[in-house]
Amino acid sequence: MIPASYLSVPSLELDGDHKETTVSVKWTHPSNYGSAANQSRRYRVTLSGEPNRTVTENRITYTGRRPGTPYNITVYTSVIRDPQYNTDRRTENTNPPSVTVRTKPAQPGKLLLGKLPGPDVTVQFYTSDGNVDTYTVNITNKVTGVFNSSTDVNITGNVASVQFRGLTPGVYYDVTIKATSGGIDSEIRTGVFRVATKPAGEVSGLTIDTQGSRWVRVTWSKPSDPNGDIMGYTVKMETGGQCAVGVAVICSNCSFHDSEAPDVSSCTENSTVEKMSSELETAGLLQVNVTGLKPYVSYTVKVAAYNEEGEGNNSSTPVETDQEAAANLKSLILSPVRIGELDISWTPDEVQRGRTNYTVYWERQTSLTSSVYTFVNSTVINGFENTQHVIRDLLSYWNYRVTVSSSTDAGPSPDNTTKTGRTMISSVPVNSNVTDRSEPSVTTVQLPAGVGEEPEGEARLSGDGNECNQQSGIVHNVTGTAERNYTFFVFAKTDGYNGSVRNGTFSTQAKLKKAETKVPTEDTITVDLCTCLVDDGQGEITFAALIVCRKLAEEDCSTSSTGLDVDSYLDLPTWKQFSEGKTGKYRTTPDDFHRSPLL
Incomplete structure (x- = not known):
């Protein structure tokens, strides 16, 4: 039988340092039980979630692991059951050793630093890959060396944030951040940030020292709460909600970003004045002349101090520029659009120079052929924008000379504007003398x-x-x-x-054709005539007569000795008409005045 000592592994331990994505362990071989046994020894290693691996060496390494994660490793010892026989029958220890090995947590991600608003500052950074139990954020004041530490980290998505209160504006701080998992610390992430200062407070004692019609002198003092170094000022002249003229007072020997420089580019007209930092930091008065203004305009003067945070709080005061004498009119128009009236309109200068009024006076031509005009009347119109007037009760179709002058409280315009126009004709007046006829002749x-x-x-x-x-x-x-x-x-x-x-x-009267006479004898004149009208369209003849008179010396027939007016005589009835029953006067036929009716 194989002794148990041949199979047991005394211990498992980490092989080297903790790595973020690598796990390595090692162990000691079992007690030597002979070369044959040693040669037949093998190790079966298990790792949670991974297939078994068989090795003959007393160490193993796993790669591609997740940072900050624990892994359990078990090692089984395997040898040939009967070493004296050439057989592959093997046996393993029944109580194998195990060890839990944790990967090192990954280094925290990039810090989101720079100039951070204070005095309560929030430090942000990207989280570590893998698992992290805690983050530790340390900051150190680079001026005083005061150290602050916090593990109170809030995580949203992949961004972690931690807040430090009461930091000093304008001071730089060192930052260190580490991640910890299972008591194992990550590599340290370092950075530097600066606590932003507050915008400068309002300037003091803002006044308009002196002024003219197109300029003002602005005076002020440094803010009582500059919140850092003053790098300049802006002076803006606003009217109607828009900046008309701006002056940037810039520190000539300061170093700052363009974004921190005094800016008046939004003003219609702008300029720059340079001053040394010693002038800007003085507790005394600062003065700037602002030119390019318009007369008689109400402005709001706004002054703001600039520190490294840019534009501070505005101080403001109103001002109205002085008046100037009125300018000449640009045009004058007379329009006879109604009978007996003249519509007049004029165009003033673009710039209103003061409290404006216009004097309109008009003169009438004495006759149509005369160059002399006589004064009729005048009127005053108040207000720069009131540029129209109607002159009434004028003669029809008559020449009038109209003069318009403008003036302000500061004085009149250099020249008056004059124009001549003729009124519209009305009609023949009621008292016109129209006669039907005056002693008409025949035609x-x-x-x-x-x-x-x-x-x-x-x-x-x-x-x-x-x-x-x-x-x-x-x-x-x-x-x-x-x-x-x-x-x-x-x-x-x-x-x-x-x-x-x-x-x-x-x-018109009717007219007979011309009569013709033949050569007269001693006592006879033959007259050929036609009792017909020259124009057949003249109507019908109602009366015609042949009148023969004897001319005495140079006298005319109408003034013969009878004293009878020819035309009046023609109005009397003939003897024939009288003898037929008419009464009254009748025409006689004396020897020297012969008249015979033709009809």
Whole structure:
């Protein structure tokens, strides 16, 4: 039989140091029981979750293990049952030794450090691969050497975090982190972080020292709580919620990142002023002149100190820049859009220079042909944005000269703006003199047409298709056809507008064809005539007469010694008509004035 001592393994132990992914164990061979037994000895090794392995050496190594994880290893000794016989029958020990070996935990992951907000700082890092029982985080103040340690680690996903309270702003701290599993520590992870400072507090004593219409001088003192070194200031002039002008006061001998530099790039206009750190750290007054402002504008002045955290808290104060004298108008427009009125509008300078008012005054041309204007009236319009006015109760179609001047509390504009315009024509006034006719001849009518007392320029008269431009009070002769009815029109007219029309009527007289005489004898004159009208369209003849008169010396027939007016005489009935029963006057036929009815 094989003695039990031949099969027993005294102990199992770790072979070397703990490794993160490797497990190695070793043991002592059983007591020597002869060369034959030694030569036939084998070891069957079991590892939890792994197939059995057979080795002849007194050690074994497993790789690819999980960090921080315990593994149980059992070793069975196996020898030939009867060494003196050449046989493969084997026997194993029934009480094999076992050992639990743990892999080393992995080193904690990368630290998420840098400038961390304080004074309560949260340190973060990535967790270790494998199993970890605890993490230990140590920090040391690099200035004072004060040491703090914590194992109170919170894990979310693969990120671990631990908080340290009451750290000193602006100070650097060393960090060490280790993971522990089964009493075995990982490799140490190290790092450095800096506790961020607070933004600087508000500046003190912010005032506007002096000012003009386009600049101000801003004065202030260093914040009572700078929370570190002051690296500069920003001075911003805001209006309407927007920064119009900004000045960055920058430390010329400081070292800082661009992200920490005073920044006024958001302002429409910006500039930079450099000062030494000794000037910025002084407890005295700081002054900056801000230019490029606009007159008569309400600004909010904001000043902020910069430390390594960037812009601090703002201090603010209001200011209104001084006024300037008004600027000249850019344009003036006159629009005659309604009868007897002028709409006027003007465009001021883009920059309002003060509390603005406009004076509008207008003059009337004394006559259409005169260059002289007389003052009519004026008015004052308040407010920079009020750039329109309507002048009423003006003469129609008449020239007016309008002048607009602007002024502020600081003074008037250098020049006035003047423009001349003509009002819209209305129509022929009610008191126009329109006459039906004036002593018409056979084919000509005189039409005196006046456009009234109010001068409205030209009037137009129309009759039988004839038109002419007509000045006030001038008689116009219209030639028409005899025995016709006509309507004439009188109306005022401009290039773009006709006034209302006044009209009247007249009729022309009928006209016979011209009579012809033959060679007279001593006592006879033969006259050939036709009792027909020149124009058949003139109507029918209701009365015609042949009038023969003897001319005495240079006298006209109408002034013969009878004293009878020819036209009046034609209105009397003939003797024939009288003898047929008419009463009243009748035409005589004296020797020197012969008239004979033709019909």
